[in-house]
Amino acid sequence: MRTQGALAAGALLVGAACAASTPPGVVRWDISRRDRRQELARLGKRADTYEEVITNEEMRGGYFATCQIGTPGQDLTLQLDTGSSDIWVPASTAQVCSRRGDRGCSFGSFNPDESETFEVVGEGNFDISYVDTSYAKGDYFTDVFEIGGAVIQNMTMGLGSDTDINHGLVGVGYPQNEAIVGTTQSLRSMYPNLPIQMVNEGLINTAAYSLWLNDLDASSGNILFGGIDTKKYVGELTRIDILPTIEDIRTSFKVYLTSLQAVSASGKDTLTSRKFPIPVVLDSGTTLSYLPTDIAQQTWREVGAIWSDQLGNAVIPCKMRTSKGYFSFGFAGPSGPRIKVGMDELVLDLTSGPAPLFTSGKYSGEEACRFGIQNFTSAPYLLGDTFLRSAYVVYDLVNNQIGIAATDFNSTESNIVPFPSLSAHIPSATPAPDQAQATEKPSFTTPAYAAKSGFLDLNAPAPESGDESAASGLGPVFGAGQMAVVGLTMVLTMLGSGLFVLL
Structure with missing residues (x-):
């Protein structure tokens, strides 16, 4: 969640997909559990189907999907969040990305100079903050955005040039909850976010999606944009x-x-x-x-x-x-x-x-x-x-x-x-x-x-x-030693997700 509250712990990451078919008008991500150290892989577009495996990395935070942004595409792994509404990415020049280990931008960052289709549409207008005072600030921009093989040609996103969060998010909530609306205090500032733009570009028939996360130890599950699985x-x-x-x-x-x-x-x-x-x-x-x-x-x-x-x-x-x-x-x-x-x-x-x-x-x-x-x-x-x-x-x-x-x-x-x-x-x-x-x-x-x-x-x-x-x-x-271990793990979880867990 943005501004009002942001909580995350546990995680899913996108990996290689299985060969299941989906009908036209539905974008599908399959979910599977893997060790957090396993390498992420990608799957391209199949006929009438957009599909990726999402892999569980429990000590990170939230649900993640590997995406491509720009031309040529740059790989970033971003948190999927029903509690926020903007896509935003850390800039490659952000100070947080220069940190070592888990605190760096190990899930990727975006370099606008390497994209032929990057365009600033709101200079200095992107400003999002969370309940723990973590934040991301910078420009709104448009570029090509690909997730699960589904390509959105003209996606509005935020570029976190000044941020203390080490990965970006894919917010799929109401456009009324976009950061720009909070900044301007006006609904006229809304733009088509991911669910709306998927409709505008004909990928799905309506702004709706379903979640089947399966159980904590499951090897598979899925998230579907534009459809349900009975x-x-x-x-x-x-x-x-x-x-x-x-x-x-x-x-x-x-x-x-x-x-x-x-x-x-x-x-x-x-x-x-x-x-x-x-x-x-x-x-x-x-x-x-x-x-x-x-x-x-x-x-x-x-x-x-x-x-x-x-x-x-x-x-x-x-x-x-x-x-x-x-x-x-x-x-x-x-x-x-x-x-x-x-x-x-x-x-x-x-x-x-x-x-x-x-x-x-x-x-x-x-x-x-x-x-x-x-x-x-x-x-x-x-x-x-x-x-x-x-x-x-x-x-x-x-x-x-x-x-x-x-x-x-x-x-x-x-x-x-x-x-x-x-x-x-x-x-x-x-x-x-x-x-x-x-x-x-x-x-x-x-x-x-x-x-x-x-x-x-x-x-x-x-x-x-x-x-x-x-x-x-x-x-x-x-014991003091145990508290040090627990405390370090909780800090890495919070910083790894970028969203502070209220505990």
């Missing part, structure tokens, strides 16, 4: 409305979270918050999920997570990733879609090496991990990758709707359906029946924590599928 989700695909920021203007993919349940073999708890209905942004640029403090603390108590003052995080024993309990997220009222998120998606490594150990307290001697639900004291509240991997999500920028269904993990089948026209609704999706009730505020009660023992008992059976209708205090103590 074989990548189970149950019904439901349309829910995107909330306006002011009046009828939308700047982010914000929807109402209207319920949250904790479910395990020992019981089920309805968790509550004084913030319900909670406006949450579905943001691929955020690795963790951030909820209001009152309900986040209830999830911590259910699973035995403990707040660490040293890390500024809720942490949990790594062994809890095998717990059979799950959380059920409900949207858009009592009959809206529900998404189950298991503990295997909510327990994340703290470092890229050996896990640090708890050195005191009830978990002394056990390996420590980060819990995937953290807290914010105020909006914006975010559902990041720890949620999005369990959901198949369609972002429709024209009709201002989100399509959402439970993901079909590790599906090997495919049935890609393009949006037939610019104003067409999400294919195969039905509207949530009672969205008008989504604004109702439920009473605040203390959960009974009936599910707690089932979460903590790792030998307990998984809850039956029909079950889905604070741990504050002294945090764990890590």
